[in-house]
Amino acid sequence: xxVLTQSPATLSLxxxxxxxxxxxxxxxxxxxxxxxxxxxxxxxRLLIFEASNRATGVPAxxxxxxxxTDFTLTISSLEPEDFAVYYCQQRSxxxxxxxxxxxxxxxx
Amino acid sequence: xxxxxxxxxxxxxxxGSLRLSCTASGFTFSSYWMxxxxxxxxxxxxxxxxIKIDEIEKxxxxxxxxxxxxxxxxxxxxxxxxxxxxxxxxxxxxxxAREDHETLDVWGxxxxxxxxx
Numbered sequence: 001x002x003v004l005t006q007s008p009a010t011l012s013l014x015x016x017x018x019x020x021x022x023x024x025x026x027x028x029x030x031x032x033x034x035x036x037x038x039x040x041x042x043x044x045r046l047l048i049f050e051a052s053n054r055a056t057g058v059p060a061x062x063x064x065x066x067x068x069t070d071f072t073l074t075i076s077s078l079e080p081e082d083f084a085v086y087y088c089q090q091r092s093x094x095x096x097x098x099x100x101x102x103x104x105x106x107x108x
Numbered sequence: 109x110x111x112x113x114x115x116x117x118x119x120x121x122x123x124g125s126l127r128l129s130c131t132a133s134g135f136t137f138s139s140y141w142m143x144x145x146x147x148x149x150x151x152x153x154x155x156x157x158x159i160k161i162d163e164i165e166k167x168x169x170x171x172x173x174x175x176x177x178x179x180x181x182x183x184x185x186x187x188x189x190x191x192x193x194x195x196x197x198x199x200x201x202x203x204x205a206r207e208d209h210e211t212l213d214v215w216g217x218x219x220x221x222x223x224x225x
Contacts, residue, residue, distance in 0.1 A: 032210045034209075034210070034211035034212075036153075036212075042217075043203055043215040043216060043217055043218055044145075044153065044203075044212075044215055045215070046211055046212060046213045046214075046215075049208075049209040049210070049211040049213070050209055050210070050211075053209070055213060087152065087153055089153075089211060089212070091210040091211070094210075095141075095158055095165075095167045096155060096167070096169070097143065097145070097155035097158075097212065098155070099152055099153040099154070099155070100152075101152050102152050
């Protein structure tokens with residue numbers, strides 16, 4: 001079973017700062033890694049698929065990178081709407097989806 | 109507009125049953141695998157089950173195997189989750205979601221299930 005670990009658990013930043021979120025897999029998952037954003041009271045929203053591809057409507061300030069076991073979600077300059085919880089997700093052991101525990105991005 | 113709308117949540121006693129529904133619109137429902145994902149209060153996301161386009165394949169998470177049944181009706185653009193022998197730990201918001209590119213690219217707004225006496 002692949003386990004995803006996200007760090008840090010909480011990231012406190014100011015608008016305009018750069019956010020760097022990490023997701024580490026316990027085994028090689030290739031590029032089968034997605035990232036989601038969830039705001040309070042809302043459903044998750046897909047941001048990134050296949051490690052680095054932005055989903056429809058996702059702004060260019062959001063980017064994903066990595067392969068194998070180490071992945072990064074970067075938001076180049078935080079906007080007020082970016083403060084949320086972010087989850088990574090893998091599917092290397094198809095058909096099961098596994099999610100990481102999440103990183104909360106708070107306003108400093 | 110691509111949309112998923114869940115319904116059927118509510119309060120149920122431990123050991124009881126509930127059937128969730130999810131209605132799709134704005135895309136060809138019969139062309140996609142579909143999943144259910146849940147989120148317990150204050151917790152993270154847990155994948156529950158998924159179903160192939162033609163219902164031939166169904167898969168379940170370990171925590172619901174043998175108690176929950178996923179199904180679909182492509183003629184009605186609908187996905188279902190029959191939940192039996194419900195436990196307190198099944199209390200969660202349940203989301204239906206569309207699968208694509210090994211991710212879940214469209215989500216419903218969720219329906220809340222509370223298991224309590």
